[in-house]
Amino acid sequence: MSSIQSGARGALDRSPGSFVQYKWPAISALAVTLLMVFYRWFQQTYAWATGLDSTLPEFDATWMKLLSYELPLIGIMWVGLWSWIWMTRDRHLDKITPQEELRRYFTLVLFIFSYAFAVYFAGSFFAEQDASWHQTVVRDTSFTPSHIVLFYGTMPLYVTFGVGSFLYAMTRLPKFAERVSIPFLLAVTGPLMIIPNLGFNEWGHAFWMMEEFFSAPLHWGFVVLGWSVLALGGLLMQIMMHITELFKRMDAEGAV
Amino acid sequence: MQIVKNDSIRGFSMLGFLTRYMARLRIVVGLGVLLALSGQVFAHGERNQEPFLRMRTAHFYDMKWSTTAVAVNEDIVVTGKFRLFQDWPGNIPKPERVFLGNGTPGPVLARTESWINGVPAIQSGKLELDRDYEFKTVLKGRIPGRHHVHPMLNVEGAGPLLGPGNWLTVSGKWEDFKLPVTTVDGTKIDNLETYGVAQTIKVHAVWYVIALVYMLWWLRKPLLMTRFAAMEAGNEDLLVTRGDRLWGAAFLVGTLVVVVMWANWAEATYPRTVPLQGGEMLVDPLPLEKNPVKITVVRATYDVPGRSMKMNLSFTNNGDKPVQVGEFMTAGLRFVNHSVPAAMANVHPDFPKDLIPPSGLKVENNAPIAPGETRTMMVEATDAAWEVERLTSLLNDPDNRVGGLLFFFDSEGNRIIANVMGPIVPVFGKS
Amino acid sequence: MASNSQAEAVEIYGVKWSKWSAALSRRFDIIVAVILFLAVVSAFHLHFMLLAGDWDFWVDWKDRQFWVTLSPIVAIIFPGALHYVFWDKLRLPIGATFAVVCLIFGEWMNRKFGFHDWSYFPYSLIAPATFIPGAIVLDVALLLTGSMLATALTGAIAFAFLFYPANWAWLAAYHLPVEVMGSLVSVADYIGYAFTRTATPEYLRFIERGTLRTFGGHSAWVASAFSGFICMLMYIVWWYIGAFLGRVVTVPNKLKTMMGLKKDPKPAAVSI
Numbered sequence: 001m002s003s004i005q006s007g008a009r010g011a012l013d014r015s016p017g018s019f020v021q022y023k024w025p026a027i028s029a030l031a032v033t034l035l036m037v038f039y040r041w042f043q044q045t046y047a048w049a050t051g052l053d054s055t056l057p058e059f060d061a062t063w064m065k066l067l068s069y070e071l072p073l074i075g076i077m078w079v080g081l082w083s084w085i086w087m088t089r090d091r092h093l094d095k096i097t098p099q100e101e102l103r104r105y106f107t108l109v110l111f112i113f114s115y116a117f118a119v120y121f122a123g124s125f126f127a128e129q130d131a132s133w134h135q136t137v138v139r140d141t142s143f144t145p146s147h148i149v150l151f152y153g154t155m156p157l158y159v160t161f162g163v164g165s166f167l168y169a170m171t172r173l174p175k176f177a178e179r180v181s182i183p184f185l186l187a188v189t190g191p192l193m194i195i196p197n198l199g200f201n202e203w204g205h206a207f208w209m210m211e212e213f214f215s216a217p218l219h220w221g222f223v224v225l226g227w228s229v230l231a232l233g234g235l236l237m238q239i240m241m242h243i244t245e246l247f248k249r250m251d252a253e254g255a256v
Numbered sequence: 257m258q259i260v261k262n263d264s265i266r267g268f269s270m271l272g273f274l275t276r277y278m279a280r281l282r283i284v285v286g287l288g289v290l291l292a293l294s295g296q297v298f299a300h301g302e303r304n305q306e307p308f309l310r311m312r313t314a315h316f317y318d319m320k321w322s323t324t325a326v327a328v329n330e331d332i333v334v335t336g337k338f339r340l341f342q343d344w345p346g347n348i349p350k351p352e353r354v355f356l357g358n359g360t361p362g363p364v365l366a367r368t369e370s371w372i373n374g375v376p377a378i379q380s381g382k383l384e385l386d387r388d389y390e391f392k393t394v395l396k397g398r399i400p401g402r403h404h405v406h407p408m409l410n411v412e413g414a415g416p417l418l419g420p421g422n423w424l425t426v427s428g429k430w431e432d433f434k435l436p437v438t439t440v441d442g443t444k445i446d447n448l449e450t451y452g453v454a455q456t457i458k459v460h461a462v463w464y465v466i467a468l469v470y471m472l473w474w475l476r477k478p479l480l481m482t483r484f485a486a487m488e489a490g491n492e493d494l495l496v497t498r499g500d501r502l503w504g505a506a507f508l509v510g511t512l513v514v515v516v517m518w519a520n521w522a523e524a525t526y527p528r529t530v531p532l533q534g535g536e537m538l539v540d541p542l543p544l545e546k547n548p549v550k551i552t553v554v555r556a557t558y559d560v561p562g563r564s565m566k567m568n569l570s571f572t573n574n575g576d577k578p579v580q581v582g583e584f585m586t587a588g589l590r591f592v593n594h595s596v597p598a599a600m601a602n603v604h605p606d607f608p609k610d611l612i613p614p615s616g617l618k619v620e621n622n623a624p625i626a627p628g629e630t631r632t633m634m635v636e637a638t639d640a641a642w643e644v645e646r647l648t649s650l651l652n653d654p655d656n657r658v659g660g661l662l663f664f665f666d667s668e669g670n671r672i673i674a675n676v677m678g679p680i681v682p683v684f685g686k687s
Numbered sequence: 688m689a690s691n692s693q694a695e696a697v698e699i700y701g702v703k704w705s706k707w708s709a710a711l712s713r714r715f716d717i718i719v720a721v722i723l724f725l726a727v728v729s730a731f732h733l734h735f736m737l738l739a740g741d742w743d744f745w746v747d748w749k750d751r752q753f754w755v756t757l758s759p760i761v762a763i764i765f766p767g768a769l770h771y772v773f774w775d776k777l778r779l780p781i782g783a784t785f786a787v788v789c790l791i792f793g794e795w796m797n798r799k800f801g802f803h804d805w806s807y808f809p810y811s812l813i814a815p816a817t818f819i820p821g822a823i824v825l826d827v828a829l830l831l832t833g834s835m836l837a838t839a840l841t842g843a844i845a846f847a848f849l850f851y852p853a854n855w856a857w858l859a860a861y862h863l864p865v866e867v868m869g870s871l872v873s874v875a876d877y878i879g880y881a882f883t884r885t886a887t888p889e890y891l892r893f894i895e896r897g898t899l900r901t902f903g904g905h906s907a908w909v910a911s912a913f914s915g916f917i918c919m920l921m922y923i924v925w926w927y928i929g930a931f932l933g934r935v936v937t938v939p940n941k942l943k944t945m946m947g948l949k950k951d952p953k954p955a956a957v958s959i
Contacts, residue, residue, distance in 0.1 A: 362807040363809075416886060440871070451811050463817050532873055533870075
């Protein structure tokens, strides 16, 4: 990771480009887009062809195969990214320069962008598509062509970025390391809890709800957990407070 | 000089890896599609429904399809009868509100008519247990392809109950599909699929643009951090200017004017509208047919390794003509007694072959049951279909009962339909 | 060219900013605006589809009773919550419009790629409702009154009342009467009937099944009035929930020494 060299006072590069680096968020957005295009293509090609009857070998050869690629990928993504962020943490946050801290704030904001980008596909795009599928066909398994993409593809992906951004802040930014931000925690754990809430959803569809009524109380767990995204407002306030304070510190330093 | 063109020499190539990965995936999924297209046995998700849902709820019989191949816009008429089973499972609601649906892979066929006993089935209604109903559905080809289509009853609280599925082929182009209708006030609608869509998109687009323009006033100015700092500094009076208020007020007035004018235009253009219709369908069952044969299940077993259901049944013929056991039907499967010609003639040639097990129904004593006679005999339905259709999973049910219809035929070919129901015991070894 | 000089200052909304920090703040604005767009599309759309989605999905669910009552109540929640952050912290009177613009974007994306392209439903069956007129009025009410309470009393009720007429501009055509198999139904009913939803049968529709007395048949307006009343309450409740979730609350981090920060001093012994 590059860092800003603090040289003589006042001679620092303070152009926006030296603080805001788009390379990784652009790569992640591109990768997520490609993955989502692949998922959508897969659904279009195989949902009607092999996805209607989960007892068929064709279902295993396509849909369960996709799931079998997804499940280890989840583990790799979670363990890989999170442990990498933790292992490469800054062990001397007490010695950080304001320039470096400001740069990291923008990296954090862009990390949250990657999180929000992945959340869009899970919370909006594939979520409503779940209605278009389940209101159209007879549900015969917990692993439907819609759920294999929504719950085991897109949701673990945003959890990767969400927890990743939280860990990034905690390991790279003194104020987030000093005290845990509750709005940040909410904005990450709420959407994360949607995955375990799937247990309730499947329980209900197995024992209780035989028809697909999308506004059914069975689905309200997702709604309440989704509200936690509003805590991004608190996080936004917090980040703006920290950044404006850094601006002041850096201007004061430069003015000396 | 030697030119080496080999990825491996340059180490790991991400592109190469992805290409190989995709190629492998293509083989896997391609195989899946080939299998799917070649196999006749392709279901609609009903196989994973619990056997009690399929053996003891709606039994569809006398199914006929006017044709199994149409062009886009041509009709397929599906007719048949169904009996709502006497031994309806206690754990699902009774058919208090039922809708005659059709199990299709999406709206690949447009339903233009549906009738139950001559009553239009556009609404849902109450049906009675242990009674028979005749239905007719008219489907119009819409999306080209080969579709597996089931007749279906949706029972409130119990969900979709599927009848026997058949393969229907639609040829042509989706773009050519048209569903015209003439309204009561004489308006001719060319195609319901596209009707009103242009106006809907126009209303949405106009409001969307208005919303974006309204927001742009603020978005063009320093937006978040600077406003936040100004609020912290107590400069809130500088954040909302007179210009802002005038801009907002103009949008307020404009919005109200546009809403009122557009709603008035709609009222004037469509002066006679009706609310959504939420009535109930009222339908009487078919008249009760005489059922002079009384059946008692003495013992029923399912031989797991032999894939064979064996029922020891006691028959009493209270009628005035001798009858023979011709067919056992459950969950859409038809086990037909090959030695009864009337039973064989009762199978429509278009009925899906995968639902007629070739080994048929074995009856211990094929001699007609004489009037007044009581006879106990073994009836055996053996086929891999029990496994294919996953009906053997009834062994995993908390309610281990079997149900189905037995068709009897007299010497004149008249048919009598009787219910068979009772507990069933699995046999895991030789019985 | 990048400005490295801290001496150059600009004044924005009465606050002095060095040029470089003002430029960075604009970058921040743009990135965060994109984040907010994505986050609100996701959260608001998820919320709306799972609380009022069925009415919004299908033209034959858009009745005069439940659709008209429920949709504004469910839809005002995010505008209410966003108004707190947007207005109280930033004095931006666009919270509601922004929220519904996000919602409608998410809906149309899916109506095309999900309902139409994947599940073959015609657009005549699956168009969403618009909330934009009500949202603009709600925003402007806050802009002009500057008061949450006054906005609840005026804008929130307008949000509900404008819903039905604003959508009637496109929905009316689907309520023409048509005779099908000797029965009278609306065009919307027939569209829902013709294009089958296997797992969503007719009886599942939560629609007006016949009013008791709506005094002249004004079902939709009676529903709007009730919806308006609840919207007023919802707006206030969600303003405060927005405030609750928008608070900056922190708790000590026990792991901070692993990042080189000093341990918290032990609290002084408390004498009993």
